[in-house]
Amino acid sequence: MTTETASPETAAAGRAARATFRPNIDITDFGTEVVIHADLPGARRDGIDVTFEDGVLSLVADVPPRDQPGTAIRREYGVGDYRRSFRLGEGFDASLITADYRDGVLTMKVPRLAAVLPRKISVTAG
Amino acid sequence: MSLIPFRTKRASGMEPGSLATLADFRNEMNRLFEGFFSRPLEPMPAWLTPAIGGPWLPAIDVSETDTLVRVRCELPGVDPKDVDVSVSEDRLVISGEKKSAAETTTDGMTHREAHYGAFSRAIPLPEAVDPAKVEAKYDKGVLTVEMTKSPSGTSRKIPVLAT
Numbered sequence: 508m509t510t511e512t513a514s515p516e517t518a519a520a521g522r523a524a525r526a527t528f529r530p531n532i533d534i535t536d537f538g539t540e541v542v543i544h545a546d547l548p549g550a551r552r553d554g555i556d557v558t559f560e561d562g563v564l565s566l567v568a569d570v571p572p573r574d575q576p577g578t579a580i581r582r583e584y585g586v587g588d589y590r591r592s593f594r595l596g597e598g599f600d601a602s603l604i605t606a607d608y609r610d611g612v613l614t615m616k617v618p619r620l621a622a623v624l625p626r627k628i629s630v631t632a633g
Numbered sequence: 634m635s636l637i638p639f640r641t642k643r644a645s646g647m648e649p650g651s652l653a654t655l656a657d658f659r660n661e662m663n664r665l666f667e668g669f670f671s672r673p674l675e676p677m678p679a680w681l682t683p684a685i686g687g688p689w690l691p692a693i694d695v696s697e698t699d700t701l702v703r704v705r706c707e708l709p710g711v712d713p714k715d716v717d718v719s720v721s722e723d724r725l726v727i728s729g730e731k732k733s734a735a736e737t738t739t740d741g742m743t744h745r746e747a748h749y750g751a752f753s754r755a756i757p758l759p760e761a762v763d764p765a766k767v768e769a770k771y772d773k774g775v776l777t778v779e780m781t782k783s784p785s786g787t788s789r790k791i792p793v794l795a796t
């Protein structure tokens with residue numbers, strides 16, 4: 508999965524009617540890249556869209572509804588799609604963003620552009 | 634790097650204050666009120682405990698059919714090998730540990746909302762189950778435990794005595 512989405516507008520229209528949830532995220536800045544972990548329990552792997560546009564990283568994930576038979580006794584969490592977006596700022600290489608989904612956690616790695624990384628300039632003796 | 638929550642044109646494909654937002658709000662309020670009266674066993678619901686420091690009580694979902702009791706538990710990022718499930722006749726205990734996914738030895742800025750560390754929940758079961766007939770499955774960050782009700786426990790005839 509990359510920064511491309513097939514048809515975000517139509518997908519968004521389908522989701523708009525259902526409840527959405529704001530997933531918990533962890534962000535760690537490693538200097539050369541920013542790593543984001545998002546908790547998306549229950550989300551389908553192929554229902555996750557990540558987009559990066561104008562310095563804003565957006566995340567939308569489809570969660571299938573509760574469909575198992577039975578009577579609910581206790582419900583502490585809602586089931587619905589996840590949606591969150593936040594501004595990372597400029598200086599990132601959108602084409603190199605990677606996203607990996609495992610055990611209900613999406614890990615996104617957003618590398619900084621080489622041009623904005625601090626460079627060590629070695630001093631040469633004349 | 635600035636991390637300001639930002640609503641993009643795309644994310645707000647719906648109007649601000651539309652039904653989706655309202656539904657979210659209503660959902661949260663329902664959870665609050667439902668939880669307030671139906672949770673005498675725990676000092677605080679999972680979502681009220683602080684993300685950092687406080688104990689982690691993963692959110693659960695309990696349902697039943699005629700023959701089984703099903704408990705689901707949100708455990709994103711937990712290695713299934715680190716989850717312990719134990720069942721007695723009237724109680725299910727889910728415990729384990731979530732190891733931090735991100736390296737903690739960074740000098741960089743870290744923003745953290747997810748839960749890490751040990752967790753444990755004891756869930757009283759609505760009916761007696763057969764501890765030998767339990768199936769636990771972990772998929773996409775959600776643990777599902779299905780327990781078969783013990784036939785003796787499903788119904789008990791209480792004789793009415795005439796005086």
